[in-house]
Amino acid sequence: MKQIGYYLLCGLFILLCQTVEAQSPSHQKVRTIVTTDGEVDDMDSFIRMLLYTNEFKVEGLIYSSSMWHYKGDGKGALFTSEMPMTAKMYGAITDLRWVGTTWMQEMIDKYAKVYPNLIQHDPSYPTPEYLKSVIRVGNIDFEGEMAKDTEGSDFIKKILLDNNDQPVYVQMWGGTNTLARALKSIEEEYKSKPEWQSVYKKVSAKTILYIILDQDAAYKKYVEKSWPDVKVIYNSRQFWCLGYGGVRIFPEPLKKYLSGEWFSKNIISGHGSLLETYYLWGDGRQIAGDKEHNQWNEEVMKKANMSKFDFLSEGDSPSYFHLLDFGLGQIENPSYGGLGGRFVQSPDVKSRWEDGKESADYNPFTQKQDATYSQVRWFGVLQNDFATRAEWCVKKYSEANHAPRVSVENNQITAKAGEKIILKGSATDPDKNQLTYQWWQYAEAGTYPKTVDIQDKDKPVAMVSIPADAVKGQTLHFILEVTDNGTPQLTRFQRIVVQIN
Numbered sequence: 001m002k003q004i005g006y007y008l009l010c011g012l013f014i015l016l017c018q019t020v021e022a023q024s025p026s027h028q029k030v031r032t033i034v035t036t037d038g039e040v041d042d043m044d045s046f047i048r049m050l051l052y053t054n055e056f057k058v059e060g061l062i063y064s065s066s067m068w069h070y071k072g073d074g075k076g077a078l079f080t081s082e083m084p085m086t087a088k089m090y091g092a093i094t095d096l097r098w099v100g101t102t103w104m105q106e107m108i109d110k111y112a113k114v115y116p117n118l119i120q121h122d123p124s125y126p127t128p129e130y131l132k133s134v135i136r137v138g139n140i141d142f143e144g145e146m147a148k149d150t151e152g153s154d155f156i157k158k159i160l161l162d163n164n165d166q167p168v169y170v171q172m173w174g175g176t177n178t179l180a181r182a183l184k185s186i187e188e189e190y191k192s193k194p195e196w197q198s199v200y201k202k203v204s205a206k207t208i209l210y211i212i213l214d215q216d217a218a219y220k221k222y223v224e225k226s227w228p229d230v231k232v233i234y235n236s237r238q239f240w241c242l243g244y245g246g247v248r249i250f251p252e253p254l255k256k257y258l259s260g261e262w263f264s265k266n267i268i269s270g271h272g273s274l275l276e277t278y279y280l281w282g283d284g285r286q287i288a289g290d291k292e293h294n295q296w297n298e299e300v301m302k303k304a305n306m307s308k309f310d311f312l313s314e315g316d317s318p319s320y321f322h323l324l325d326f327g328l329g330q331i332e333n334p335s336y337g338g339l340g341g342r343f344v345q346s347p348d349v350k351s352r353w354e355d356g357k358e359s360a361d362y363n364p365f366t367q368k369q370d371a372t373y374s375q376v377r378w379f380g381v382l383q384n385d386f387a388t389r390a391e392w393c394v395k396k397y398s399e400a401n402h403a404p405r406v407s408v409e410n411n412q413i414t415a416k417a418g419e420k421i422i423l424k425g426s427a428t429d430p431d432k433n434q435l436t437y438q439w440w441q442y443a444e445a446g447t448y449p450k451t452v453d454i455q456d457k458d459k460p461v462a463m464v465s466i467p468a469d470a471v472k473g474q475t476l477h478f479i480l481e482v483t484d485n486g487t488p489q490l491t492r493f494q495r496i497v498v499q500i501n
Contacts (some may be wrong), residue, residue, distance in 0.1 A: 029056050029057040030331065032056050032057065032170070032171060032320065033062060033168060033169070033171065034046075034062065034319075034320075035178050036062070036063065036064065036174055036316070037173065037215070038069055038174075038290075039068060040279050040290070041244070041313035042173045042174070043107070044278055044312065044313060044314045044317075045320075046107060047275065047277065048314065048386060050111045051118070052320065054122040054124045055324050055325065058134060059159050060134045060136065061134055061136070062137075062155065062178055063135075063137045063152065064139060064140060064178040064179075065138075065140045065141070065144075065175050065177060066175040067081055067086045067143045067215050068086065068174070069096060069097050069098055069174065069290075070098060070141060070142045070145075071098045071141055078092040078094060082143065082216070083216065086143070097289065097290045097291070098289055099289040101137050101140070105135060107274065108131050110276075110277060111128055111131070112128035114393035114394070117392065120392075120396060121397055136151045136154075136155040137151055137152050138150050138156075139153060143175060143177075145177055146222065148181070154182070156170070156179060156182035157186055160182065160183075161199070166206070168208065169209075169322075170207065170209050170210070171320060172212055172319070173316035174215050174216075175216030175218060176214075176216060176218045177216050179218075179223070180218035180219065180223050183203070183207075183222070183223060186199065200227075204231075204351075209232045210235070210318075212315060212318070213235070214236075228351065229351050231352075233353045234352060235319070235343075236356065237371045237372060238342075238359075238371065238372050238374050239315050239341070242313065243314075246311075246315075251363070251376070253365070254376065254379050259307070259310060259311075260280065260281070260282075260307045263278075263280055263309050266386075266488070268283075271390040271391065272394050279295075280310060280311065281296075281304075281309065281311075282301040282309065283309065318375060321339035321341075322334075323340070326338070326339060326403075326492050328493050329495050341355055341375045342359045343359050344356075359371070359444075361373040363376070385490060388400065388401050388490060401487060401488065402486075403484075404427045404429045404430075404433070404490065404492050406480060406482045406493060408424060408495075408496055409424035409425070410424070411497065412499065414498075415500060415501060417500060418466060422462075422463055423439060423461065423462045423480070424460070425437070425439075425480040425482075426460050427482040427492075431484070431486055433485050433486045434484065434485045435482050435484055436483050437459055437460050437480065437481070438458060439458075439478055440457065440479050441454065441479075442479050446498075447475045448500070453465070462478075464498075466498070474499075475498065475499055475500070476497075477496075478497075480495075480496070
């Protein structure tokens with residue numbers, strides 16, 4: 001009876017919080033749909049994402065295919081990839097490394113075991129039953145297949161057409177074909193009707209695609225041409241630091257967060273059944289159906305010069321890192337830079353934001369511009385936060401750390417060249433931990449081309465003298481970074497954008 005009473009009390013608390021949140025538009029959570037092909041790195045991204053589902057609204061979890069994974073039609077039809085790399089690698093085949101359509105449910109079952117503990121730290125974690133209710137199977141027969149409607153494409157279509165105009169971020173962990181089929185179905189239903197233009201504008205205005213590399217041709221062949229106003233964040237380079245072999249990209253001071261020692265201590269040991277399933281080098285667990293997942297084998301591990309339990313891959317995680325509100329404001333503008341990377345607007349397609357040479361950040365370890373440092377720079381913060389979420393799975397609220405709450409007096413300031421401005425910030429900590437403050441200029445995010453001095457940069461209130469050569473219209477970005485002294489240490493931010501007037 002005590003357990004029943006506990007769950008009833010938790011349920012009432014969750015309902016109260018959700019009711020308050022629903023009444024406050026300023027606290028609306030970002031809506032998102034995940035499409036995944038079931039690669040091992042997708043599975044690790046999914047495990048970590050479950051620990052962050054309190055931060056956004058998961059609208060759909062959709063099985064899809066890609067150039068690396070597809071089921072086949074069950075009738076023995078041969079298929080040759082449209083992508084040059086996999087066409088050369090595999091030739092004509094009937095299916096490819098398909099891992100099935102139950103692994104998300106199985107991981108949510110493990111999430112269910114730690115859920116009672118997670119809601120002690122945040123009652124807005126979605127129930128396991130809810131997460132299972134939004135799982136659908138999309139277009140999985142072949143890479144890029146989008147000729148037919150599926151439960152998954154119909155589910156996405158329904159969300160994109162609903163009466164909620166809040167943006168929907170569709171994360172592409174594999175191919176884009178199920179999303180493309182949803183848009184194609186909308187076009188087929190409405191194109192000949194009088195309301196087509198309004199439907200097109202509505203869907204284009206609310207749909208944002210975060211694409212991790214082109215893993216089929218569906219976006220290029222259909223979405224880009226038929227839905228040119230759909231917004232796209234295209235990550236083709238920055239994610240590699242979290243992909244296979246990404247350890248080689250990281251500077252030495254950050255490599256400790258990728259080590260088997262770190263993962264054994266902070267993630268997979270003693271943190272509950274969900275994190276026990278997180279895949280690492282040499283863990284002895286091969287995914288059924290994927291013969292190319294061989295990193296579990298210790299001989300393969302040694303040949304790759306890796307150690308047991310070293311980080312394997314989470315190449316898809318930047319797509320939901322982008323949605324996390326740590327105070328950096330990247331959700332407002334991808335060029336700001338944040339946990340999911342930094343992107344620049346395409347000079348050719350105004351609805352598309354891309355990474356690459358123009359979005360490189362200065363890497364202080366190599367003292368060079370680096371196309372992946374826009375993602376790498378946040379890794380220590382993200383790993384400490386991951387380790388803390390792991391502790392939430394097994395510890396009471398009073399036993400675990402929680403992030404400081406940071407605010408600034410004004411996120412937007414106008415100033416003139418030569419003027420002195422005050423950067424006013426403050427922070428509190430829910431665990432009463434001590435806090436350290438650090439103001440720094442995110443030079444690449446602004447348009448003023450030089451660095452500036454910040455006085456009292458280690459205090460809540462700092463001062464900046466706007467350079468005399470600053471030009472009207474230019475911007476400078478200043479970040480307030482606040483870190484507690486808990487274990488693990490947690491960091492949150494606020495950004496002030498100064499517009500030269």
